[in-house]
Amino acid sequence: MQRWNDGRWAWRVVSVMMVVLSIIPSFHLSAQDYRAQAIRILRTVPLIDGHNDIPDAIRERGGLDSVNLAVSQPKLMTDIARLRRGAVGAQFWAAYVPSTTMDSGSHPAVYALEQIDLIRRLCASNARSMAMAYTAADVQRNFAAGKISCLIGIEGGHAIENSLGALRMFSNLGTRYMTLTHWRSLEWATASTDTARRGLSPFGKQVVLEMNRVGMLVDLSHVNDQTMSDALHTSQAPVIFSHSSARALTNHARNVPDSILKLVAANRGVVMVNFNPGFVSEAVRVYGDSVTARLDVLRAAGADSATRADSMKAWDARAPHATLAQVADHIEHIRQVCGVDCVGVGSDFDGITEVPVGLEDVSKLPDLLAELLRRGWTEAEVKKVAGLNTLRVMRDAERVAVEMRRPHR
Numbered sequence: 121m122q123r124w125n126d127g128r129w130a131w132r133v134v135s136v137m138m139v140v141l142s143i144i145p146s147f148h149l150s151a152q153d154y155r156a157q158a159i160r161i162l163r164t165v166p167l168i169d170g171h172n173d174i175p176d177a178i179r180e181r182g183g184l185d186s187v188n189l190a191v192s193q194p195k196l197m198t199d200i201a202r203l204r205r206g207a208v209g210a211q212f213w214a215a216y217v218p219s220t221t222m223d224s225g226s227h228p229a230v231y232a233l234e235q236i237d238l239i240r241r242l243c244a245s246n247a248r249s250m251a252m253a254y255t256a257a258d259v260q261r262n263f264a265a266g267k268i269s270c271l272i273g274i275e276g277g278h279a280i281e282n283s284l285g286a287l288r289m290f291s292n293l294g295t296r297y298m299t300l301t302h303w304r305s306l307e308w309a310t311a312s313t314d315t316a317r318r319g320l321s322p323f324g325k326q327v328v329l330e331m332n333r334v335g336m337l338v339d340l341s342h343v344n345d346q347t348m349s350d351a352l353h354t355s356q357a358p359v360i361f362s363h364s365s366a367r368a369l370t371n372h373a374r375n376v377p378d379s380i381l382k383l384v385a386a387n388r389g390v391v392m393v394n395f396n397p398g399f400v401s402e403a404v405r406v407y408g409d410s411v412t413a414r415l416d417v418l419r420a421a422g423a424d425s426a427t428r429a430d431s432m433k434a435w436d437a438r439a440p441h442a443t444l445a446q447v448a449d450h451i452e453h454i455r456q457v458c459g460v461d462c463v464g465v466g467s468d469f470d471g472i473t474e475v476p477v478g479l480e481d482v483s484k485l486p487d488l489l490a491e492l493l494r495r496g497w498t499e500a501e502v503k504k505v506a507g508l509n510t511l512r513v514m515r516d517a518e519r520v521a522v523e524m525r526r527p528h529r
């Protein structure tokens with residue numbers, strides 16, 4: 121038995137036992153345990169979601185007199201009870217301005233003002249649970265007081281109607297980010313859903329710099345790759361993607377390609393992963409395209425809407441679904457290409473019609489962090505994804521704004 125007295129053998133036995141012990145807990149921890157761990161983390165760091173469309177969902181349903189988030193809203197993905205169950209610390213509420221307001225006779229700036237008004241009233245009418253926030257410090261103060269921060273993000277740069285004065289006034293009303301375009305391109309910025317290859321015009325670059333100067337985050341979700349690149353080369357402050365996922369995993373124009381992720385790393389910005397099944401699952405995206413093509417064929421053949429719906433029933437039965445694990449895959453891909461400091465969460469809840477299995481509403485957000493813990497992410501890394509990265513970007517943008525406003529010597 122000479123061997124067992126040999127120090128090397130003893131060391132090998134200890135090493136094997138250490139490996140076994142490090143593996144065993146992962147077999148014993150259940151999904152509930154990881155969720156509990158995620159919730160514990162979210163008592164120390166505010167969970168910040170980059171994009172929720174409940175303001176427009178409320179508007180569509182007749183306004184705040186018709187929809188009260190203080191009571192359960194089972195047909196929506198957001199209400200206060202579920203925000204609390206989801207341990208949400210801060211929410212960028214989208215002041216969404218439809219591209220159709222660019223048509224003549226419409227008033228995108230007024231539409232944006234009405235959305236901002238709705239967000240501010242939503243927050244004020246739920247003052248026991250919510251409070252407005254304009255800075256990173258506000259978010260942390262509200263978090264310490266047990267309140268959900270309400271942050272305003274304008275979705276669609278057409279809201280400023282080509283006026284830097286309007287941009288400055290939107291900032292004064294508390295807007296903390298602006299998505300440069302929505303579905304349609306502007307004169308000064310090109311949308312991802314447009315075939316044009318243009319990027320930012322000289323005026324578009326001025327808009328980006330003025331946003332830097334007033335401390336409004338530049339949101340590059342919805343813009344095309346050239347506009348992303350131009351904005352990243354123009355912006356003096358870190359930028360955000362408030363609700364976009366990784367194009368390497370799902371080949372949708374709304375997602376961020378690896379080449380841009382590398383620029384975001386240098387810019388110290390943050391990409392907040394979108395839950396839209398068509399952005400998260402390549403199978404869902406391809407299926408969606410095939411449904412559109414099939415409907416076009418049926419329409420061209422003169423089929424009425426009842427016949428078209430009937431014909432699509434068999435298709436619906438085999439429709440693929442996105443999953444929570446796939447959303448986690450996007451987070452891991454962005455971490456791999458851009459680094460753990462540049463990834464966050466931008467659900468797009470109540471702006472999407474379908475949801476990934478396991479991420480049905482705001483109450484499920486901790487389950488996504490639980491999945492990262494299950495995959496071996498450290499608590500420090502999970503805290504960054506949950507909110508620390510976005511808080512850092514907000515603080516950096518606030519600092520840049522102060523520097524840019526300082527009189528030149």
Ligand SMILES: [Zn+2]
Pocket residue numbers: 275342363471
């Ligand atoms: Zn959007």
